[in-house]
Amino acid sequence: MPYFEFLETYGGRFLEGSLITVVQFVLATIVSVVVALSFGLMRMSSNLAVKSFATVYIEIFRGTSLLVQLFWIFFVLPLFGITLDKFTAGFIAVGMNMGAYGAELVRGAILAVPKGQWEAAKAINMTPAQRMRRIILPQAFVIMLPPWGNLVIEIMKGTALVALISVTDLMFEARQINISTFLSVQTFGTALIIYYVFARFLITPFMRFFERSMARKIGRA
Amino acid sequence: MTEDMSQYPLRLEGDNIPMVRFQNVRKSYGALTVLDDLNLDVDAGEMVTIIGPSGSGKTTVLRMLMTLETINGGVIYVDGEPLTHMEKGGVLVPANPAHIRRIRSKIGMCFQHFNLFPHMTALQNCMEGPVQVLGLPRKEAEERSMELLQMVGMADKRDQHPSRLSGGQQQRVAIARALAMRPKVMLFDEVTSALDPEVIGEVTNVIRKLVDAHNLTMLMVTHQMGFAKDISDRVCFFFNGAIEEQAAPSDLFENPQRERTQQFLNAVLESN
Numbered sequence: 081m082p083y084f085e086f087l088e089t090y091g092g093r094f095l096e097g098s099l100i101t102v103v104q105f106v107l108a109t110i111v112s113v114v115v116a117l118s119f120g121l122m123r124m125s126s127n128l129a130v131k132s133f134a135t136v137y138i139e140i141f142r143g144t145s146l147l148v149q150l151f152w153i154f155f156v157l158p159l160f161g162i163t164l165d166k167f168t169a170g171f172i173a174v175g176m177n178m179g180a181y182g183a184e185l186v187r188g189a190i191l192a193v194p195k196g197q198w199e200a201a202k203a204i205n206m207t208p209a210q211r212m213r214r215i216i217l218p219q220a221f222v223i224m225l226p227p228w229g230n231l232v233i234e235i236m237k238g239t240a241l242v243a244l245i246s247v248t249d250l251m252f253e254a255r256q257i258n259i260s261t262f263l264s265v266q267t268f269g270t271a272l273i274i275y276y277v278f279a280r281f282l283i284t285p286f287m288r289f290f291e292r293s294m295a296r297k298i299g300r301a
Numbered sequence: 302m303t304e305d306m307s308q309y310p311l312r313l314e315g316d317n318i319p320m321v322r323f324q325n326v327r328k329s330y331g332a333l334t335v336l337d338d339l340n341l342d343v344d345a346g347e348m349v350t351i352i353g354p355s356g357s358g359k360t361t362v363l364r365m366l367m368t369l370e371t372i373n374g375g376v377i378y379v380d381g382e383p384l385t386h387m388e389k390g391g392v393l394v395p396a397n398p399a400h401i402r403r404i405r406s407k408i409g410m411c412f413q414h415f416n417l418f419p420h421m422t423a424l425q426n427c428m429e430g431p432v433q434v435l436g437l438p439r440k441e442a443e444e445r446s447m448e449l450l451q452m453v454g455m456a457d458k459r460d461q462h463p464s465r466l467s468g469g470q471q472q473r474v475a476i477a478r479a480l481a482m483r484p485k486v487m488l489f490d491e492v493t494s495a496l497d498p499e500v501i502g503e504v505t506n507v508i509r510k511l512v513d514a515h516n517l518t519m520l521m522v523t524h525q526m527g528f529a530k531d532i533s534d535r536v537c538f539f540f541n542g543a544i545e546e547q548a549a550p551s552d553l554f555e556n557p558q559r560e561r562t563q564q565f566l567n568a569v570l571e572s573n
């Protein structure tokens with residue numbers, strides 16, 4: 081079958097799959113940002129219990145495979161009474177995993193804000209919460225944007241695993257098409273290109289733009 | 302190691318209480334004792350300058366008063382009340398955060414490296430404390446901040462971020478930011494040391510204005526002996542974590558009593 085005809089026949093399904101991938105990606109990114117921020121801050125807490133909880137979470141999610149975590153959330157948690165539909169389980173697993181990496185970026189960026197900023201904020205008598213929210217986090221945000229650019233691409237790539245719990249994303253559709261056509265080169269070649277275009281021509285330029293506009297906002301550019 | 306706290310008054314009373322009192326204050330980092338049994342009073346409206354060799358503990362004195370460092374012994378009083386301690390059951394116990402914040406509101410500080418908030422304009426830097434901490438309405442905070450930016454000659458740069466300002470300009474904004482909180486005590490830690498020689502004057506002129514206004518109590522660490530001599534009411538020479546000698550500037554600079562003071566002043570004069 082010529083490639084053009086292949087696309088004509090299956091293009092619609094690739095499109096549907098891509099749409100699900102985009103939605104999974106966006107939701108997983110939101111989850112990971114929330115997880116990263118909370119666990120990154122908890123990791124820096126002076127309360128030992130809070131800090132240990134965050135450390136253990138980060139260790140477990142970074143130290144084990146995303147696929148295993150996905151299966152746990154989808155297949156094992158129901159045994160403990162927590163049942164998520166496959167779509168939700170998909171982006172939650174990816175988001176919680178990537179959020180653990182993000183938490184370390186948050187912590188690193190907060191530590192990278194010069195000590196003088198904390199002191200100046202204290203000298204105008206800000207509370208610890210005000211210091212964090214008004215002075216430190218805005219600066220940490222700009223510092224951590226470049227590494228987040230990489231992480232966001234990892235999130236995008238990570239969503240391909242949700243196909244294994246039968247979320248009908250791009251990868252799921254590609255596998256289905258392959259099973260019925262045996263046109264592996266065309267099928268996975270197309271999937272490959274779509275993932276690449278997403279990453280390099282949509283996400284990367286967007287993150288760059290975001291970085292630049294944030295840098296300008298704090299007067300660094 | 303535990304100190305007998307009953308020797309410290311719960312608050313300073315009388316007609317002539319100092320604005321700042323360090324009483325038997327001790328500071329150490331691990332085994333290194335940085336300040337040993339410091340006793341220093343600063344009167345309301347007085348400008349006291351601290352000089353001394355590197356590592357003698359000058360910065361530490363200011364940082365303890367700003368509560369950027371904790372102390373290991375003694376009590377610091379501000380405006381008659383203990384800063385580092387609070388009363389509980391008739392004796393002083395280490396202060397809780399709420400108490401520290403209440404007393405700290407009387408103190409402002411300017412740093413060697415300015416430490417302006419880079420994500421805010423000059424005006425926003427000055428308004429941040431009044432709006433967020435004092436809860437002033439934005440309009441009032443802006444008026445107050447503009448008045449101060451005017452005073453330090455930075456009104457025309459109100460909308461610039463710090464990265465667009467020279468060192469001297471940044472330091473002037475930093476002074477305005479501290480004053481916007483209406484402190485009773487201002488601390489200056491080598492505020493001209495990071496500046497190019499030609500812009501030092503614009504910052505020292507601002508400090509001169511503050512001295513002339515007579516309503517602030519000031520503690521300043523500086524290596525500029527000429528400036529210290531000009532504007533101080535009293536100069537303290539620190540050596541090895543203790544006050545070696547203190548006197549009116551004319552006495553201390555022209556007629557130092559202690560050998561170490563003489564040596565230090567000679568060394569400074571030679572290097573200039």
Ligand SMILES: Nc1ncnc2c1ncn2[C@@H]1O[C@H](COP(=O)(O)OP(=O)(O)OP(=O)(O)O)[C@@H](O)[C@H]1O
Nearest residue numbers: 330333335353354355356357358359360361362522
């Ligand atoms: N965080 C710290 N940990 C350990 N030692 C410290 C710390 N901060 C200061 N010191 C030590 O305390 C002593 C006094 O330091 P301080 O900064 O007060 O000196 P200084 O008189 O301001 O010197 P300079 O003129 O160089 O600024 C020094 O020996 C210094 O090494």
Ligand SMILES: [Mg+2]
Nearest residue numbers: 359360361491
């Ligand atoms: Mg110093």
